[in-house]
Amino acid sequence: MSQDALSTLLSERDWLLADGATGTTLFNMGLTSGDAPEMWNVDHPDRVRALYQGPVDAGSDIFLTNSFGGTASRLKLHNAQDRVGELNRIAAELGREVADKAGRTVIVAGSMGPTGEIMEPMGPLSFDAAVEMFHEQAEALKAGGVDVLWVETISSPDEYKAAARAAALADMPWCGTMSFDTAGRTMMGVTSAAMAKLVETLPNPPIGFGANCGVGASDLLRTILGFKQTGTERPVIAKGNAGIPKYVHGHIHYDGTPELMADYAVMARDCGARIIGGCCGTTPEHLVAMREALETRAPGAAPALERIAETLGAFSSTSDGTDDKGPAPRERRGRRRG
Numbered sequence: 001m002s003q004d005a006l007s008t009l010l011s012e013r014d015w016l017l018a019d020g021a022t023g024t025t026l027f028n029m030g031l032t033s034g035d036a037p038e039m040w041n042v043d044h045p046d047r048v049r050a051l052y053q054g055p056v057d058a059g060s061d062i063f064l065t066n067s068f069g070g071t072a073s074r075l076k077l078h079n080a081q082d083r084v085g086e087l088n089r090i091a092a093e094l095g096r097e098v099a100d101k102a103g104r105t106v107i108v109a110g111s112m113g114p115t116g117e118i119m120e121p122m123g124p125l126s127f128d129a130a131v132e133m134f135h136e137q138a139e140a141l142k143a144g145g146v147d148v149l150w151v152e153t154i155s156s157p158d159e160y161k162a163a164a165r166a167a168a169l170a171d172m173p174w175c176g177t178m179s180f181d182t183a184g185r186t187m188m189g190v191t192s193a194a195m196a197k198l199v200e201t202l203p204n205p206p207i208g209f210g211a212n213c214g215v216g217a218s219d220l221l222r223t224i225l226g227f228k229q230t231g232t233e234r235p236v237i238a239k240g241n242a243g244i245p246k247y248v249h250g251h252i253h254y255d256g257t258p259e260l261m262a263d264y265a266v267m268a269r270d271c272g273a274r275i276i277g278g279c280c281g282t283t284p285e286h287l288v289a290m291r292e293a294l295e296t297r298a299p300g301a302a303p304a305l306e307r308i309a310e311t312l313g314a315f316s317s318t319s320d321g322t323d324d325k326g327p328a329p330r331e332r333r334g335r336r337r338g
Contacts, residue, residue, distance in 0.1 A: 004173040005147040006107050006207055009061060010235055014299075015269050017291050018239060018277025019055035019063040020284065022111070024254075026051060026066070028283075036078040038070050041090040048091070052098040056106055058287035062275065063099075063106065064150055067091040067141060068113035071133040073125075077116075085140045092144020109150035109175065110141030112163060119158045127162055134166030142170050151176035152212050152239075155186035157198055168204040175275075177212040177237050180223045184321030191321040192226025199234065210237030213279040215316040216244045217256065217264040221271050221308050222320045228272035228302070229322075238273035240264055242281030244313060254281025258289035263311050265290035266297045 009016060026037050029047050040048050048066050055063045070088045072081040080087065088110070095108040115133055117125040138149055149172050151163040160176060167174035178186050178195055185191050190198070192211070199209045211223045220240035227236050243256025256264075261278060268276045276294070278286055309315055 004207070005105065006062070006109075006173065006175070009105055009107065010207070010274060013061075014274070015294055016061040016107075016275045017059060017265075017287065017294065018109075018237070018275050019060045020278040020282030020287050021242070021280050022051065022064060022066060022068060024281050024283065025054060036069060036075065036080065037066055038068075038075065038087040038091065039078065039080070041066055041087050041094060045090070045094055048094050049098055052095050054284040055287055056098060056102050058284040059291035060277070060287055061105070061107060062109050062277070063095065064109045064111040064152070065091040065095045065141065065144075065146060066111070067137070068111045068152070069116075070112070070137050070140075071115050072136065073115045073117050073133055074113070084136050085143075088137050088140035089144040092141045092146045096145035107148060108146045109148050110138070110144075110146035112137055112141070112149055112151045113153050114155070114159060119156050119162075127158055130159055130162035131165045131169070134163045135169045138166045138170035138172060142172055146172075148172070148207065149174040151206075153177070153179045155179055155190070156188045157190055157194075160198065161202065164202045164204055164206070174204075174206050175208045175210075175237060176206045177210045177239060179213040180211050180219065180321075181214040183317035184219070184223065184226070184319055192223045193230055193322045196227050196230040196232045199232075205234065208235035208237045208275055210239070210273065210275070212237070212239035213241060216241060216313055217260070218308050218312040218315050219317075219320075221264070221267055221303075221312070222305060222315060224268060224271040224273050225302060225305075226320050226322050235274040236272055237275040237277075238268040238271070239277045239279045240268070241279045242283075242286055245280070256281055256286070258286050260312065261286040262289040262293035266293050267303050267308060267311065269294060270300050271302050
């Protein structure tokens with residue numbers, strides 16, 4: 001079987017630049033709160049093409065499709081649960097169109113966000129139902145021509161496993177990130193060390209895994225260091241928010257400047273991330289600065305936590321969640337399941 005496009009690119013390059021924020025960009029184009037962004041794939045295809053073109057022009061090697069809320073459970077909120085196939089396929093087709101005109105290899109990653117439902121036993125969503133929803137979305141993204149599936153902003157290990165199973169059923173390579181936003185853990189209590197371990201227990205591990213969104217860029221980099229401390233050799237993904245959200249005049253603004261995101265990108269690389277992008281608040285302007293910094297600043301040693309906080313802002317919690325349960329991640333390594 002020929003190697004997938006993302007693995008090929010990773011074998012040729014030390015780092016890859018991912019894209020920025022889908023939501024921020026769409027809101028800037030006129031999407032209103034409460035609307036389903038996925039509807040724009042059909043209603044405003046030119047705006048979605050422009051969404052994709054931004055990161056391509058800024059030098060991104062990867063961009064995510066406008067399909068984050070594309071599962072039946074999320075689309076049901078807009079009475080569009082029967083349009084999963086159409087909305088995801090078109091999100092991918094528009095992406096393929098933009099990537100194929102780029103004049104270089106650009107990876108189209110099919111975004112798959114959380115179902116929005118709580119998994120059993122705490123909630124009503126069964127594992128099989130989650131797999132079925134993700135699989136329906138995955139097949140549509142595949143049909144539209146994505147290179148890789150990109151599972152993101154997950155907080156539950158079971159939901160992560162369900163998405164992995166769906167990728168296997170669709171016979172697609174995939175990447176998967178979790179969102180660490182509660183004292184270094186995901187909302188469901190997963191630490192960076194636990195995620196690195198989880199990934200290796202999957203029958204079809206992702207090409208790359210990591211963290212996206214969460215609190216600020218500082219917290220995200222601490223999580224990246226947590227992954228690397230486990231000794232993982234799998235490519236690590238860092239997609240941090242552009243600074244910290246501030247509520248101004250009824251809107252959420254992120255205070256991260258292009259200069260701050262350039263520092264973040266270089267530090268993410270030095271922390272060990274191979275795929276580096278931005279999440280909420282990150283615009284093409286930020287991406288241009290990130291690319292330039294990655295290309296012009298020499299690689300260095302992993303930054304100390306003090307330096308991360310000094311450069312990117314204070315951590316939101318004193319702990320990254322890995323230090324309060326049993327031995328340190330490094331000591332746990334020998335017992336990892338083979």
